[in-house]
Amino acid sequence: MSKFVLTPRVCHSTIRILEDVVNKQVALDKAYSYQFQNMELTSQEHADITQVVGSIIRKLNLYLTILEITSDKLIENQASLFVVWSILNDLATPSHIQHTEQQVSEFKSRIDSLTTNVVLQDGCPDWLDTLGHEQLAEQWPAERAALSLPPKRYIRVNTLKGDQATLKNQLQAEGITAIDVPSVANVLEITSNSSLFKSTAFQNGLFEQQDPGSVLILNALDVKPGHKVIDACAGAGGKSLGLASHMKRKGRLLAMDIEQHKLDTLKVRAKRASADNIETRLITSSKTIKRLKLSTDRLLLDVPCSGLGVLKRNPDAKWHRDMSVTLPDLLALQADILTRYTKMLKVGGEVVYATCSILPCENQDQIDKFLAENQNFELLTSETISPANTGFDGFYWAKLRRITE
Template structure:
């Protein structure tokens, strides 16, 4: 593709992302599947530009409003070319030539905008801090509360591209073998700092060029996500539930830890996700996983299997603030419509219901990819206050290797401090001999 054709493709793709209420990665996958003629190199450049535009969306929009222009994918791209690539109006004019596959010729208003932006940079002293840091208004106060003086530093870290982390599937390979294979491909890679099966690749290869992905010897999984599975600490022969399994990323890691022995149930309320997960489980050579479609968090299946599992993971639906550098569109997908209060309420219901599955002496792991107190520490404290049969297991007891957490008792990771996605996880154990009246209080809570 020519440079101009790649620009037009980016505009088209941005229109698609803007117009549907689905995550950008799902939109991008479908968009490229319908355009298989676009080669890997061109795909990489289009994606890189798309993510750059998403990471600068608030600032680009601020400049457009400042100059009375409508915020559209085309105008956003024009502002980007002027502010970040420092292209002159004449240089942009040559790219927007109106030829086949190229963007349409610049209008007089668009050329006037480029003239006004010439010599400016993306940041401006008149920008509000939330705009400069690309922080949506609904999240600003909760994140300031979470980080205090470190707020700006953490938000800046969320504006950097996420690294490529892989998790080795021990059923099919070893970390040393995969590291050697990556080196043979000319890629710089090293063991992850904390995750026992993790690898960080210091390159941006075409994923289609990685044979170990096709063979399911590795999965793409952020190191923080891998550590959540480590905290589950599932052993061969255990009975385990991944209560909000989605497409099964953590389920895969848990089942592999168990060496294909025992039983894992991957639950979700979305049938499509479970079907994608089932295919991934098969390809990974894992045969100890069963999928279970739930009608809702209080599905009758939960009551029928009360107290039947050694480990239960609740990877709760959340605001996703910890994944913004990996999914830069997520911060702009109308969180206000769902509402943080509604999310917190849903998390509490899911956690209380899933807790019924834990047998005495078993463990419940609550996790989010959020960095907000409301969804994390406060959610756990509220659960423990009304479920005295459970106690929090300190991190140094649950996972002695994980000494770098931002919280002494729970796993708490941030991009600025740990160079992972933002993650939270708490381990709670159901006591084998609960305190007096604890069972009665638990039962009353669960049947309410």
């Protein structure tokens, strides 16, 4: 951090993104996309902006408390915001940011007074801390702290086009450094600030950005070449592409979703990855599911969820809404998908139910309820991927087998 330079261009872009995210409730990834499309930025500037914005959004309530303002006043207090950011990151405040020594002294005093407030230091809103304690009890503080950290960058090797060692060498040739992730095969951690998506390796479909925890879900489904596989909540297809690589272009992979634009994105990604065995299908009604009754060997249900396991990557979710309010509707939707979509599975076939949440109510509790009501299924294995224990994003998966029709 000692070499970091908070330039006027970085400050300008940071404020524009914060204005979209905090004041206009734009999703962080969309705010980044809009800003980066409208400015010619170097790779270093791109990385710097992402770093500054991420650090502020992850702990927005801490910054607001130090500044003694509400979120709607953040932009008009941007000079003070950057002064506080510099103090918290042990940097001198740049000369182009207006400030006085008295301001710096006052901010440092407030920062010192808040050091023992661990909930605030973890950038955790009250509703989330209450929910975390209710669901995870003594495990919650460690998970809360882990979810407040900056996310690492990981990529999954597209084994349809190459292997891990070859990809590392190709990335190195483009100035991108990567290291192996020992616990998860075919995953690399990117350790440089390079722009991944401008690389020739990405354009040629040699990798996709994906967290190791997400890759572990793919591994759990254990698809084989020749299988018929359905990814029933495919979205833009990150997991579909991973499953296709396991299948080695043999067999049929049906990627389904209720939103056509996501499936259109998947088609583009599949072409780049040479995942030729992926077929997309829009879910237009319950008939779409019923027509596939008892038809598939493997089924992935990556269901809509709170996303509370991936707050490192999507910290804006903490501030856009109180998810404890919408959670009951999500739980009902998850249970409905689990009940209706598993009808597509053959006898002897296996399904993985997955979320990017670490809350038991979305995970183990859903599986327990399903098994109690469906004696024709058995639980094979399950896992909660803990951010505190692994450093990865947080996920849950449970693998079930259909015993009888």
